[in-house]
Amino acid sequence: MPGITVPPFPSDVPTHPLLVIDYERIKAGDQAEIERLWEAATTFGFWYLKNHVAEQEVEAMFKLGAEVFSLPFEEKLQYEQGDSGRSFGYKKMGGNAVDASGLSDASEFMNIAKDDVLAFPQMIHRDYPPTVIAAMTSVVKPFVCKSLEINNTVLRVFSHRLGLPEGSLEALHTRDQQSGSEARLIRVPPMPGKALADRPTIGAHSDFGSLSFLHNILGGLQVILPGETEWKYVKPIPAHAICNVGDALSVFSGGILKSAVHRVVPPPGAQAEHERWSLVFFTRPNNSQELHALVKDSPIIAEAVKQYPEEKFNTRSTAAEWFSRRIKYQRLSNRVGPESWAASRGMEHDPGAK
């Protein structure tokens, strides 16, 4: 459980360094820090975020996660996300594919919709276990509001740097309009032993939405650079969130902002003996928003798309369709064959390693 002492992240595994961005300085409009954020987002698309002052909210969410996942399996199953392509609710361990062969995943999720949290006690999309309901106002809402504020600040910076009219990206990700934005609690059981070390607990993917605000304690998250064949760990640093750009924002920006492929494997070394907990807030575009490069709104984006095949950033789908297709076809209960995995893909570059 979070809070207990765990072995340190080993020093003999390959890691990928990320820039550490100071949220306080971003919020204050510090140009040098904004430049570093821009560099991180346009080169690889991942960065650490310090001074985000969400630690208390994150800690409370981890405690809630421990309660939720210790509920009887039958009870959790009553809140299953289902096969229709809806993400919100419970996803059981083994419910998703991690590759084209249909190998199963090894993590359980509880996904809580931003719309349900903000409208509470009204439920927009679905209901949740009483444990979640009881914590909605005191735990889930403060975490969601903090995450929305942080991601919104980053969107404002990107909007400006992309040469978009002021407020453009924020308007595509509003609090009030329905979206796939959600908080996700993740648990992976202990997976000791070399045999399991490379088996993904979450398969290679790029995130579906615009911005992810991730908190983890043990290692296991890995990234792979386009054209490379070696997966490298992202080392967790206490009180530092890991932030990344998702496909939707990469599409809006005509590929200027990078959405990187990542996966999760069992924690490295002695950490594999422990349960792995993580928590993400995903900011995703308003459901009705078409996913395409914003070429009409920014000469910078119009110029950037010229280097790619013409249709690359024209998904011909709304954010809701894009999101639900990807959720639906990664579920093993919807699997027909390797084509189902293909149907769950977004803007992923082809990872050279499995």
Ligand SMILES: O=C(O)CCC(=O)C(=O)O
């Ligand atoms: O658990 C992690 O460290 C990453 C989770 C992740 O990539 C996701 O849920 O999209």
Ligand SMILES: [Fe+2]
């Ligand atoms: Fe992810």
